[in-house]
Amino acid sequence: MKVLVPLLSIVSVASAMGEKAQDSSVVRRQSVNSTILTYHPANVSNGVGVLVLPGGGYSYTSIDKEGYQPAAWLNQRGYDAWILDYATSNNSKTPLYPLPQDQALEAIKQIRAKNIVSKLGIWGFSAGGHLAATTVTNTSADLDFGILAYPVITLDPKYTHKGSRTNLVGSNPSPELQYQLSAENRVTDSTPPVFLFHTANDGTVPIQNTYLFANAMASHKRPAQLLVLPNGGHGLGLALSDPVRTWTGELERFLKYSI
Numbered sequence: 001m002k003v004l005v006p007l008l009s010i011v012s013v014a015s016a017m018g019e020k021a022q023d024s025s026v027v028r029r030q031s032v033n034s035t036i037l038t039y040h041p042a043n044v045s046n047g048v049g050v051l052v053l054p055g056g057g058y059s060y061t062s063i064d065k066e067g068y069q070p071a072a073w074l075n076q077r078g079y080d081a082w083i084l085d086y087a088t089s090n091n092s093k094t095p096l097y098p099l100p101q102d103q104a105l106e107a108i109k110q111i112r113a114k115n116i117v118s119k120l121g122i123w124g125f126s127a128g129g130h131l132a133a134t135t136v137t138n139t140s141a142d143l144d145f146g147i148l149a150y151p152v153i154t155l156d157p158k159y160t161h162k163g164s165r166t167n168l169v170g171s172n173p174s175p176e177l178q179y180q181l182s183a184e185n186r187v188t189d190s191t192p193p194v195f196l197f198h199t200a201n202d203g204t205v206p207i208q209n210t211y212l213f214a215n216a217m218a219s220h221k222r223p224a225q226l227l228v229l230p231n232g233g234h235g236l237g238l239a240l241s242d243p244v245r246t247w248t249g250e251l252e253r254f255l256k257y258s259i
Contacts, residue, residue, distance in 0.1 A: 037083070038085075040068075040074075040075055040081040042078045042080050043075070044078055045078060045080050048078075048079050048119045049082065049111060049121070050120070051081075051084060051104070051107055051108060051111065051122045052071055052081055052082065052083045052084070053083075053084055053124035053125070053128030053131050055125035055126025055128040056088060056126065056127055057163040057164045058096055058127045058130075058168050059088055059127075059167055060089075060090045061086065061088060062125070062235070062237075063085060065237040066125040066149075066237055070125075071083055077252070080116060084103065084107045088100075089167045094168075095169050097168050097169050104132075104135045108122075108141050112142075120143055121136075121144050121145035121192075122141075122145075123146070123147035124147070124148060125151070125235075126149070126204075126235065127152050127161065129152060130168075130183065132146055132151070133153055133183035133213060136194065137188070137191055139188070139190060145192050145194065145255075146193075147251065148195070148196045148197070149197045149236075150197065150198050150236070151183075151196070151198075151209060151210065151213070152165075152205050153184055153209035153210065153212050154208075154209055159209055187213070192222075193223040193225075194217060194222070195254040195255075196213060196214055196226045197227045197251070199229045199230070199231060201230070201231055202234045204233075225250070225253075227250045229245060
């Protein structure tokens, strides 16, 4: 069962961030009435919710494999789920920043306002993992945990996913913005527990992304669980039908004991 919840419009995001006013086309894309937050309640809820962010290089969202399927997996285990079909280059003007980040924060605000769950986490895949990582490290989100699956973490050209970086911040972002949106630089002593999954031979989003975030968590003495499989490439989803590559058993351990 899913319930469609239209997100509220975000008014003048640029002004709220202290940036200069932008042209009307940008203001139009800041309105998110066409972006839908879907609610997927568990039959018997355990009081924990997860906001799911599919991947797709900030170009589109892999809504089935990395949205509906994870939500169903969560529901079967008693977790309420929400899926955010956030702004991408397929439906919004690029560079996208700060729209997806603002949408994620607005989604969290709306979920919290419903008082349905006592704990709330965020789960992102690939570029959705970047959005999740920049959100879970934002203290204003006040999240309880994060799950990052083969995530884009850094915007450093050495290790980033070029398409995600370009769609989000353009081809030549300022050094300050690149640093700010490289999630390994955003970890603090208050970052909540995070589960990270990657494959060592990922040819799309290098494994170094996950290592960078894990190292940052270790530097700040924050709890993290890291699973790296030697083979599997990029975009596995949950790999439920692949006993060699499915990773949900370790994720269940994290959700049971670490949040």
